[in-house]
Each structure stands twice: as C-alpha cells, then as structure tokens.
Amino acid sequence: MNLLLISGFLGSGKTTLLLQIARHLSADSRKIAIIENEVGQIGIDGQYLRREGMDVQELFGGCVCCTLSVNLVTTLEKLNRLVHPDTVILEASGVALPGDIVPVVRQYASMVDETQVLLLVDAHRYEMLLEVMNPMMTAHIDAADLVVINKIDDVEESKIDHIRKSVQSLNGKARVVALSAEKGINLVALMRELR
Amino acid sequence: MRKETMTSTERIECAMNLEKPDRVPIGPLMSTSAAAALTGVEYWEIASRGYYAQLETEIALFDKFGGWDGVHPTLAPEVYKLGGLKTRMPTKESPEIQILEEEFLRYEDYEIIAEIGWMNFVRGHLIQRIGDVESNEDLKTLRDEVVAGVLKGMEEYRKRGAHILFPTLYMHPFFMLSMSRSMVKFTEDLYYRPEMVEKALKKMTEELIRNGIRLCEGAGLKTMGVVEERAGAFFYPLRIFERFWWPYTQQIVDAFHSKGIKVWFHLDTCWDKNIPYFKKLPRASAIIDLDGTTNIFAAKEQLRNHLCINSDVHPVLMSVGKPEDVEAYCKKLIDEVGNDGGLLLSTGCGLPAATKKENFEAMLRTGKTYELSK
Numbered sequence: 139m140n141l142l143l144i145s146g147f148l149g150s151g152k153t154t155l156l157l158q159i160a161r162h163l164s165a166d167s168r169k170i171a172i173i174e175n176e177v178g179q180i181g182i183d184g185q186y187l188r189r190e191g192m193d194v195q196e197l198f199g200g201c202v203c204c205t206l207s208v209n210l211v212t213t214l215e216k217l218n219r220l221v222h223p224d225t226v227i228l229e230a231s232g233v234a235l236p237g238d239i240v241p242v243v244r245q246y247a248s249m250v251d252e253t254q255v256l257l258l259v260d261a262h263r264y265e266m267l268l269e270v271m272n273p274m275m276t277a278h279i280d281a282a283d284l285v286v287i288n289k290i291d292d293v294e295e296s297k298i299d300h301i302r303k304s305v306q307s308l309n310g311k312a313r314v315v316a317l318s319a320e321k322g323i324n325l326v327a328l329m330r331e332l333r
Numbered sequence: 334m335r336k337e338t339m340t341s342t343e344r345i346e347c348a349m350n351l352e353k354p355d356r357v358p359i360g361p362l363m364s365t366s367a368a369a370a371l372t373g374v375e376y377w378e379i380a381s382r383g384y385y386a387q388l389e390t391e392i393a394l395f396d397k398f399g400g401w402d403g404v405h406p407t408l409a410p411e412v413y414k415l416g417g418l419k420t421r422m423p424t425k426e427s428p429e430i431q432i433l434e435e436e437f438l439r440y441e442d443y444e445i446i447a448e449i450g451w452m453n454f455v456r457g458h459l460i461q462r463i464g465d466v467e468s469n470e471d472l473k474t475l476r477d478e479v480v481a482g483v484l485k486g487m488e489e490y491r492k493r494g495a496h497i498l499f500p501t502l503y504m505h506p507f508f509m510l511s512m513s514r515s516m517v518k519f520t521e522d523l524y525y526r527p528e529m530v531e532k533a534l535k536k537m538t539e540e541l542i543r544n545g546i547r548l549c550e551g552a553g554l555k556t557m558g559v560v561e562e563r564a565g566a567f568f569y570p571l572r573i574f575e576r577f578w579w580p581y582t583q584q585i586v587d588a589f590h591s592k593g594i595k596v597w598f599h600l601d602t603c604w605d606k607n608i609p610y611f612k613k614l615p616r617a618s619a620i621i622d623l624d625g626t627t628n629i630f631a632a633k634e635q636l637r638n639h640l641c642i643n644s645d646v647h648p649v650l651m652s653v654g655k656p657e658d659v660e661a662y663c664k665k666l667i668d669e670v671g672n673d674g675g676l677l678l679s680t681g682c683g684l685p686a687a688t689k690k691e692n693f694e695a696m697l698r699t700g701k702t703y704e705l706s707k
Contacts, residue, residue: 147517148434209429211653212687232516233563233602238626246653263517270524274568 139218140225141243141250142332145278146258147232147267151288155258155319156229160192162329163225171195171223173213175231193221210239211246218249226250235274237281254332257282261293261316264301279308284331287316291323341402342496345677349556349595349641350617353674357667359700360403360498360643361693362599362622364683366429368394371690377423380430384411384482392489401697403498403677404490405558406483411475416504417455418512419463429686437462438513440522440529447532450540451509459513487552499558499597500548506537507564507578516563523573530577538581542588549594556620557589560599566606567626579610590618597622597643601682608632612639625649625681633670642670645681646696652687656695663699671705 142159146152156172164170171193188194195213210228217223230239236255243253257278259267264287268275279285285305290298298316305314313331317324338355339347347354365387369376372393379386388407395404406412410420410430419433437459446454460466466475487497504512510533511519522530545557563569564578586596599622611621612635619640623629625647632642645666650659663678670676678700684693 148515149517209685209687233568235567242649246649263521266524267517267520270520270570270573271568272570273566277567 139223139250141214141247141253142225142227143230143236143239143253143255144227144258145230145232145234145236145255145282147260147263150232150258150260150263151319152229152232152258155286155288156227158319158322158325159328159332160227162325163332164192168224169222171217171221171226173210173217173226173228175229175234193217193223211242214243214247214250235277235281237277240281254283255281256284256286256332257312258286258288259301259305261287261289261298261301264304268304276308279305279312282309282312285309285312285314286328287314288319290316291318291321340496341494345403345496345498346555348671348674348677349620351638351641351673351675353705357671357676357678357700357703357705358403358496359401359678359697360405360496361401361680361696362683363391363394363405363407364686365390365407365409366423366686367684367688370686371688371693372397375425375428376686377425377428380410380423384409384478385485388482388486388489392486395490395493395495398693398697400493400495401700402496403679404486404495405498406486406501408502408683409479409482411479411482412501414465415472415476415479416509417451417459417463419465432512434512434515436515436518438510438518440526443522443526443529443533447529447536451506451537452540452544497552497554499556500552500554502558502560502597502599503541503545505559505561505564505578506534506541506581508561509537510534511563523569523577527576534577534581538584542585545585546589546592546594549589550592555593556595556597558597558599559585560601562601564607565600565602565604567602567604571606574607574610583614586614586618590615595619599682600624600627603627605631608635611636614640617641620677622679623681629666630669633675636675638673638675641675641677643677643679645679647681648683648685648688651680651692651696652685652689654689654692656689656691659692659695660699663696664703667700667703667705674705 144152144156160170160172173195217226240253243250287298287301302314305312315328315331317328344354344358348358366376368391369379372390379390387409391407410422413420413432421431421433423430456469460472466472490497549557564574589596595618597620601624603626605628616639620643621640622643623645625645629645646659646662650662
C-alpha cells in the first residue's frame with residue numbers, strides 16, 4: 139500500500155483537500171483509508187466517507203511531535219491487516235514534521251511501498267509564515283515531494299508565481315501545484331501529480 | 334552492581350545539583366494511557382471515571398514494575414481543562430485524550446489578560462467559550478477533585494519511597510497563548526501586533542511566578558514544572574525566541590531560584606539552537622527535560638556542569654524497538670550524559686501507550702544496575 143501524508147498548518151485547507159483527493163482516488167476504484175491526526179471537521183465527514191466505503195481512523199492524542207510516529211506505525215499495521223487499502227491518506231497535525239515521520243515509517247512500516255509528502259500552503263499566509271516561522275516552514279518545504287498552493291481563487295497570479303519561485307528556491311525537487319480545494323480549481327493537475 | 338546508598342530523593346537532588354549519585358536516578362514521564370496498557374486496563378474507561386481512577390492506574394504500574402525514583406502528578410484531562418484548554422476525552426473508538434486547538438482567544442483578549450491575569454480570564458471568559466466546564470462552580474469542583482488527587486498521589490508515592498519531581502506542569506505563557514489563540518493566529522499576532530502579546534506575557538509570567546512559588550512552598554517541593562512546545566527554533570527563528578520567550582523565562586528562573594526552587598523545563602521538539610541560551614541561567618537552577626528530538630549529547634556538551642538534563646529514551650524505541658536496543662541506548666546515555674552526574678534517566682516525552690513491557694523493564698533494569706562511569 140502507498141502512504142500519502144498531507145501536511146500543513148491548521149486552517150490551510152488540509153481537510154477540504156483530503157476529501158477531494160479521497161473522492162477522486164476512490165472514483166478511480168482505489169481502496170482508500172484515511173488516518174486523521176488533525177482535529178477538525180473530519181468527524182462529520184468521516185461518517186460520510188465511511189458510507190462511501192472508505193475507512194477512517196482517528197489518530198489523536200499524546201504529544202504529536204514524538205508519539206505520532208509510534209501510533210502511526212501501529213495504525214498502518216492494523217489497516218494493512220484488516221482493510222488492505224491501496225492508498226492510505228494521513229492528514230497530519232500542523233505541528234508534525236514529515237521529516238520526522240517518514241524515516242520512522244520507512245524503517246518500521248514495511249507494508250508501505252511508497253510514501254509521498256504533500257505540503258499544503260495557504261496563499262494568503264505564505265509570506266507571513268515564511269518570515270515568522272521560518273525554521274518550521276523551510277523544514278516542511280524541504281521534506282515535501284509536492285507543494286500545493288491553496289486558496290488561489292482570490293489571489294493575484296503574480297503572488298502565486300512568487301510563492302512558486304520561493305518554494306522552488308527552498309526545494310528544487312518539489313513539484314508545485316496551485317489550486318483552490320474549496321472551489322475545485324485545478325484539481326485535475328493535482329490528481330495528475332498524485333498518479 | 335554497587336549497593337544503593339541513597340534514597341530516591343537524595344539521588345535526584347544529587348543529580349539536579351550536578352553531583353554524582355550512587356546510580357542514575359530514573360523518572361519516566363508517565364502517561365495514563367501507557368499505564369493502562371501496561372497494567373491491562375482500557376484507558377478510555379479509566380479516564381471516564383475521573384482523576385483518582387487515573388492516578389490509581391499509574392500507581393498500579395509503579396507497583397507492578399518495582400518502582401523507580403522520580404514521579405509526578407497524573408497529567409489527566411482534568412488538569413488540561415483546569416488550565417483553560419479544550420480537551421477531547423478518550424473514547425473506545427479513539428482511546429487517547431486530545432487538546433483541541435481552536436481560536437478561543439480573540440485579539441482583544443490580550444488587553445483583558447494584561448489587566449486581570451490568566452486564571453481570572455479563564456474563569457471569567459474562557460471557560461464559557463470552550464464549553465467543557467459549564468460554570469465557575471463546576472470549575473471549582475473540578476479543581477477540588479484534581480487537588481485532592483494530586484495530594485493523594487503525593488502521599489502514596491512518598492509511602493513507596495519515590496521523589497515527587499514537581500507539583501504540576503505549568504504551560505509557559507507563550508505556549509498557553511499559542512494554544513488558546515491557535516498557532517497561526519498567534520503567529521500573526523507576533524508579526525502584526527507584538528506589543529499586545531508582550532503585555533499579556535508580562536502579566537502571565539508574574540502570575541506563574543506568584544502561584545508557582547506558593548504551590549511549591551505549600552507542597553514542600555523544590556522544583557516547579559514548566560512546559561514549552563512551540564518557542565524553540567523548530568518553529569521560530571531566534572529573534573522571536575529572544576523577544577517573546579527568553580526574557581520571561583529568565584525572570585521565572587531567577588524568581589524561583591531566589592526561593593531555592595529549581596525550574597523543570599519540559600521542552601518538546603528540537604531545541605538544538607536554543608540550548609546555548611540556558612547557560613545564562615544560574616548554575617543548577619533548572620532541569621532541561623528533552624523529548625528525544627533535541628540532540629541530548631550536544632546539549633550535554635553545552636550544559637555540562639551547569640544544568641541537569643532529564644531524558645531521552647525515544648517513544649519509538651520504547652514501542653517498536655527491542656529491549657537490547659533500549660538497554661544499549663540507556664547505557665550510552667548513562668556513559669555520555671550521566672558520567673559526571675547531571676542526568677535523570679527518562680523517556681523522551683511521555684511513555685507511549687504502545688510501549689512494550691519488555692522495553693520498559695529494560696529501561697528500569699539498566700538504570701538500576703548499570704554503574705555510572707568512573
């Protein structure tokens with residue numbers, strides 16, 4: 139099974155994007171399981187997703203910076219054993235660093251074939267967060283395979299371009315997609331990158 | 334193995350004062366979920382029965398595994414609620430507590446906090462917004478339950494010869510504001526409205542000092558706990574740390590130190606770049622408790638003969654590692670971080686619920702039998 143780790147700060151639109159991705163992949167006949175670590179609206183949507191045949195595991199609690207990795211490995215083992223998903227989507231807490239999680243998954247979760255890290259950034263807040271939370275933001279960008287610039291629906295093209303260039307200067311290997319998860323703008327481009 | 338010549342209290346105080354004890358003191362940071370798992374009970378069910386049931390579970394674990402040196406009050410959901418944090422209780426389907434981070438604090442609240450202090454703000458404004466506790470009377474009932482539980486815990490552990498590490502873990506004012514405002518909003522405040530944040534931090538620091546000293550003196554304890562997760566260089570550049578965290582921290586340590594009380598800093602995430610600042614604190618005035626992500630060996634080089642370090646067998650090692658790996662790491666810690674004293678052997682952050690019994694045994698056994706280097 140493959141693991142897609144969606145990271146990004148609270149309020150960046152992770153849950154909305156996760157739901158979009160899950161629906162697209164599921165429509166493609168892939169068996170999807172979702173691990174929810176960011177406490178947000180998924181509780182309601184979790185029921186909806188379960189009715190659509192997706193398994194939703196909540197992975198809450200503990201000190202996320204050090205216990206998320208531990209609980210994630212056991213949850214992945216459980217999903218592999220009971221559900222056999224094609225893809226597991228993990229919505230990580232905004233304070234969790236993929237750079238800490240991925241090595242643990244690679245070392246201890248042998249059932250995972252491929253791990254992809256998708257970082258979601260809010261186009262409105264990117265510059266402020268990059269300045270004030272520079273260490274966190276650069277670490278997140280550095281660990282990402284794919285950076286998604288979200289909430290572009292009311293942002294100027296020049297700003298989106300500026301963010302794109304900023305991301306690529308920090309991580310030349312990351313693919314970058316700009317979209318609006320809520321408005322459904324440019325999701326096709328994202329799904330192309332995920333396949 | 335040398336014969337033990339010290340009590341747990343003597344051993345811990347020796348290490349905290351940067352002298353070499355008879356063996357390394359052991360004090361895992363306990364979580365009730367781990368205690369429940371290791372004693373064969375369901376955590377969510379225990380948590381539903383209140384603070385005392387959770388305390389009993391942790392004491393049962395202590396007894397089952399032969400005890401250790403340092404213990405602390407049960408960090409139950411009730412404690413978080415008292416502090417003004419929205420807390421999701423564990424359930425059968427989702428058996429862990431979770432602090433829910435929402436924007437409960439509004440921008441205009443900084444002014445109010447600066448005027449009346451944090452706890453008055455919690456009582457007068459925050460609990461109504463959070464909704465976990467319905468009234469001030471309920472808050473008082475909750476407080477009475479926790480205080481009684483903490484006192485009972487201290488009594489029971491003292492009967493067993495253990496040393497109480499601290500009476501509670503206060504959240505550093507920076508961390509408290511970040512959690513209550515939500516991290517992104519708080520970050521915006523640091524960027525756009527720093528003076529308002531500083532006003533609140535100043536008042537909250539004074540309050541922490543006043544209440545903390547009173548609490549320690551009332552409990553007869555010489556260490557106060559302070560937790561911080563978000564001020565380190567993992568999140569923010571040093572200029573933010575230097576303006577919004579460090580001055581208040583120095584003030585806290587100096588005030589407690591003047592009363593002969595040490596400050597126990599539980600520091601989550603990586604503090605590698607911040608550790609050098611702790612050399613400015615008075616010698617032996619604090620204990621630096623790391624969660625396994627800060628480089629403890631580099632920290633020791635910075636803080637050797639200056640501050641005691643507590644930590645850091647990583648949760649991943651405790652849960653998915655093997656006992657021989659746990660033993661080897663504990664020995665490495667004792668040899669390289671504890672070789673001149675100044676180490677309390679512990680887990681990196683809380684003991685995880687997935688801890689293997691044999692790994693926990695390995696940590697305790699190694700701590701009790703492995704000699705501190707000559």
